Each structure stands twice: as C-alpha cells, then as structure tokens.
Amino acid sequence: MPITLQPLTFCVFTFGCQMNKHDSERVAGMLEALGALAVEAVEDADVVIYLTCCVREAADTRLYGHVSSLKNTPLREGSPVSKRIIAIGGCIGQRDGEELIEKLSHVDVVFGTHNIGSLPALIAAARDDGKHHVEVLDESSSFSSDLPTDREQPWAAWLPITIGCNNFCTYCIVPYVRGREKSRPLDEIVAEAQRYVDAGVKEITLLGQNVNSYGRDLYGQPQFASVLRRVSDTGIERIRFATSHPKDLTDEVIGLFGTMPNLMPALHLPVQSGSNRILQAMNRRYTREHYLGLIEKLRAANPDIALSTDVIVGFPGETEQDFEDTLRLVQDVGYHQVFTFIYSKRAGTPAAEMVDDTPREVIQERFERLVDVVQEQAYLANQSERGRVVDVLIEGTSKRDANKLVGKSPKNQTVHAPLPDGLAAEELLGRIVPIEITEAKTWYLGGTLCQ
Structure with missing residues (x-):
C-alpha cells in the first residue's frame, strides 16, 4: 500500500553546510509529495525534522538544546498523532545512530546522510506503531538530487555534483559521516541545470565537499572546469560553487574567473592555517606558499574577485609563531570575509588524539586578535564598491x-x-x-x- 502522510504537518530545522540545506529541500519535497503540509512554527508541526552538522561541538550542543525543548511541547489542536514525531538526520544522525535514541528517548526517527529517501517510510512507521525507527546506511547508491524538491527560493538552486570526501583532514569528521567521494555523471548534472534554467532559476550553486576534485573517480582526473563550462552553456545567469580545496584548484578553473561572465567573481577557498607546520599536521597537503600562489593567479585572472576563507585557531600544538603566520597570511591576502573558528575536538578524528596543552585563554586571545583583523579587512574591502x-x-x-x-x-x-x-x-x-x-x-x- 502506498505511503501517505496526509494530514500531517511538518517543519525542518537545518544546521551546517549548503549540502544540508539542499538535503532539507529534498526532505520537504518528498513529504509534500506524500500529502504532508509544511509549517513554520514548531508548535504547529506534527513532525519535526533536524538536518544536522557535527563538524564542531557547538552543533551537537545546539541540537540537544532544540530537541530537549520539544519534550513537553503540546501538539496543535486536531493533530492526528498522539505524540509529536521527532526525526534526526544529517551528519549527527549518521555518526550516532542508535545512541541518539539512548540519549534522547523522545526522538522517534534517526536516519543518516546516505538514506534521506527512507525518511517518509520511517516517519510513517513511527506514526503507525509508536516505536523508535533507526536506519543508517554505510554508503549511498544514489544522489539525493534524484528525490523531489521544494526549493527555498524559486530563483536559486543547489546542484550537488559530488558527495563525500577523500581528503581526511585530521580535524574533520566529514569523510566518516558523508563517506568517500562520488561524482555524478556530467550529462546528469547538465540536464538538471537545464531544467532549472527552463524553470526560471537565475542562480545555481554547484555543491560538493571538494568540487575541485570532481570527476577523478569517473574519468581518472578532475574535470571541474568542464562542469563549469557545460553548466554555463545552459544560459544560467549566475554560477557559484562550494567548497574548494586549495590542493585541487587548477589553473584551468582559475582562468575561467577571467573569461566566463556568468561565473560570479567570488571564491571561498579555505586556508585553515597560515603555518606550514600546522597545515602538515592538519593533512591539508599544500603549503602556505602554494596557497598564496593561487591567490596571485586568481587576482591575475580577475583583479576584482572577492575572496573568503575559513581559519581554525587553536589547533593542537599551535604556537604563537604558528598563529602569527596565519594572521600575516590573512593580512596579506585581504579577504572580503573570513569564517573564524576555535578548534573543536571531534571524537574519531586523528587530531582528537593530539596533545593540546595551550591554555584556553591564550587561544581565545588569539581568536579575538584575528577577528579584529577580519572585521577591518571586510570594511576596507567593501569601501571599493562605493559609487559603483x-x-x-x-x-x-x-x-x-x-x-x-x-x-x-x-x-x-x-x-x-x-x-x-x-x-x-x-x-x-x-x-x-x-x-x-x-x-x-x-x-x-x-x-x-x-x-
């Protein structure tokens, strides 16, 4: 018998990266296709779904706070369920699985990053039998882009081109919860982009944990420049992409920032640290010099390009000199935006086993110094737009x-x-x-x- 979720209401909370935002749109599309109605307020929702991130400890804390607050929240008048159904997916769902039920006994459904398509059946089962349902797969045989979607904005679309990651940076949990890197066939990507253009979409953002390595598993070497060209040929007005790993950013892709008008002049290129010693400990597989060489090439291709980055302060073993190297790199590049983070230990990653004896107050002081520089740079970068x-x-x-x-x-x-x-x-x-x-x-x- 086909699943129906009518007349259930639902709302989705999304934490973390753009891939989670894309997955949330697919979740909404699936549930609406089966008769459920999206609502904005949790008080009006029979089903509450969390698409989660576990890259930093704060994300766990935020999830537990949200879910705990729902324990005694009453249902809406006329709700068809006797108990609000709470579902947790995304990276925390993938990482913790059954443990979430043990820690949060009022959670009903747990699903992972590889089986978003199972969510309607899991919700239906929890509704019908009142039991806990957990399904977490080790890998996925398809992309969530194969599922129905309810885009947040009709003029913009997320378009995943890869899932998973092969880089295994020592601080990062992503390869363990998103799996190994898989690329979508190029023709499939272009066909989806064309459907968006035909539907009136103005801006497409290509997604992947490392878009620059797209195609290595399918074609033997990265083909991201081909993706950009083919998507550009659909007539889309704006193209963006995230995220780029510096070790795989090619001269061919860099050159497109100077020759492809619909490739927006903005690039997020995470550096994480300006210290070669820390970069090696992070397993980033590039040097400070290589990264600065990329910046020089990008500005040669398009002098007006806006650059943003991620920086981690307080990685295990970071010295004052390491931090000064990072601060100097940030000053030298002149970013439009820097996302700053204090290192967060993630169980199961190699960095979690590294000695970390730097006092917290020292790390906090470094972080604040970095933030002051970042804010000053952002202000100066924006001044060049006046009068344009x-x-x-x-x-x-x-x-x-x-x-x-x-x-x-x-x-x-x-x-x-x-x-x-x-x-x-x-x-x-x-x-x-x-x-x-x-x-x-x-x-x-x-x-x-x-x-």
Whole structure:
C-alpha cells in the first residue's frame, strides 16, 4: 500500500553546510509529495525534522538544546498523532545512530546522510506503531538530487555534483559521516541545470565537499572546469560553487574567473592555517606558499574577485609563531570575509588524539586578535564598491524594514536598497537589478535602485 502522510504537518530545522540545506529541500519535497503540509512554527508541526552538522561541538550542543525543548511541547489542536514525531538526520544522525535514541528517548526517527529517501517510510512507521525507527546506511547508491524538491527560493538552486570526501583532514569528521567521494555523471548534472534554467532559476550553486576534485573517480582526473563550462552553456545567469580545496584548484578553473561572465567573481577557498607546520599536521597537503600562489593567479585572472576563507585557531600544538603566520597570511591576502573558528575536538578524528596543552585563554586571545583583523579587512574591502553600480539578485526585504530590499551582489555581498515608490517588493523578487552603492559597512552595502 502506498505511503501517505496526509494530514500531517511538518517543519525542518537545518544546521551546517549548503549540502544540508539542499538535503532539507529534498526532505520537504518528498513529504509534500506524500500529502504532508509544511509549517513554520514548531508548535504547529506534527513532525519535526533536524538536518544536522557535527563538524564542531557547538552543533551537537545546539541540537540537544532544540530537541530537549520539544519534550513537553503540546501538539496543535486536531493533530492526528498522539505524540509529536521527532526525526534526526544529517551528519549527527549518521555518526550516532542508535545512541541518539539512548540519549534522547523522545526522538522517534534517526536516519543518516546516505538514506534521506527512507525518511517518509520511517516517519510513517513511527506514526503507525509508536516505536523508535533507526536506519543508517554505510554508503549511498544514489544522489539525493534524484528525490523531489521544494526549493527555498524559486530563483536559486543547489546542484550537488559530488558527495563525500577523500581528503581526511585530521580535524574533520566529514569523510566518516558523508563517506568517500562520488561524482555524478556530467550529462546528469547538465540536464538538471537545464531544467532549472527552463524553470526560471537565475542562480545555481554547484555543491560538493571538494568540487575541485570532481570527476577523478569517473574519468581518472578532475574535470571541474568542464562542469563549469557545460553548466554555463545552459544560459544560467549566475554560477557559484562550494567548497574548494586549495590542493585541487587548477589553473584551468582559475582562468575561467577571467573569461566566463556568468561565473560570479567570488571564491571561498579555505586556508585553515597560515603555518606550514600546522597545515602538515592538519593533512591539508599544500603549503602556505602554494596557497598564496593561487591567490596571485586568481587576482591575475580577475583583479576584482572577492575572496573568503575559513581559519581554525587553536589547533593542537599551535604556537604563537604558528598563529602569527596565519594572521600575516590573512593580512596579506585581504579577504572580503573570513569564517573564524576555535578548534573543536571531534571524537574519531586523528587530531582528537593530539596533545593540546595551550591554555584556553591564550587561544581565545588569539581568536579575538584575528577577528579584529577580519572585521577591518571586510570594511576596507567593501569601501571599493562605493559609487559603483552593482547587479543585485533581489531575495526579499529586510526583517527590520519591509520597505527595504535585500539581495546579493556578484561578490556575494549583502546589499540593501529602499523600495522605490510605486513598486511592490513582490515585483522584484528573483530579479537581477542595478543598484548604485552609496554606503559601505563591514557586513553589507547600501544603495539605491537605478531606474
């Protein structure tokens, strides 16, 4: 008998990376296709689903806080279930499996990163028998892109090109919960991109734990430049991608930032540390010099490119000199944005066994010094936009002011602009419009719509 989830209501909470956001859209698409209704408030939901991240300890803490708060939350009036169904998936689901039920006894369903498609059946089983249901597979035979989707925005789409990771950085849990790297056939990627273009999508973001190594398992060597060219040929107006590992960024891909107009001039290139000693301990497989050489090539290809990165402070054994090397690299590159993290020990990773005797207050002081530099750089980088006319993809209005438009520039900067008189915000949603930049702050730009 076919599964039906009508008249259940559900909401999805998403933590972590863009891949989890993509998976959440697939979850919503599957449940809606079976008759369930998406709601925004947890109080209105018969089913609450968490797509989780376990890269850092804070993610575990956040999940446990969320789930614990639901234990005694009453159901909506007229709910068809006697108990709210709670499902946990994503990386924490993959990592912990049955342990989640032991620690959070009111959780009903646990699923992993490799079996998102099983979720409707697991929810239906929990609804019908009131028991716990756990299904975590060791690997996947298909991509979640094969499932129905309910995209958050009709003008933007996530498009996974790889799943898993082969890099095994010593601090990272991802290869253990996402599995080994697998690439989608190129024709399949292009066909999905074309469907998005035909549906009116303006911006596609290609996804993978390391998009630069795309195709090594299928074709013997990376073919990411071919993916970019073929997706570009569909006529999509904007292409972005995440995430790039520096060791696999090729000159061919770098060159496309100077020759492909619809490849947005923004690149997230995680460096993690500026110390060769720490990079080696992290198993990053590139040096500080190699990374800075990539930056030089990128700026030669497109002098106006916006660069962002990730930096970990307090990796086991990091000395003051190691940190100074990192700080100097950040200053030398001049990033538009830096995502800063204090090292978080993840059980099961090699770094978790490394000696870490640096006092916490020392690590915190280093972190704060880095943040000060990052904020100063972000402010200076945005000043160059003043007086320019920038094409902005309008995504909505400000939460604080419904008369202020909000969108993204080609460099992925947030841009605010007053809604012109006589126009409704709905008329501009999903459109790319010119905005003259008159204000540049640390984390956003302000301007006026050109008419």
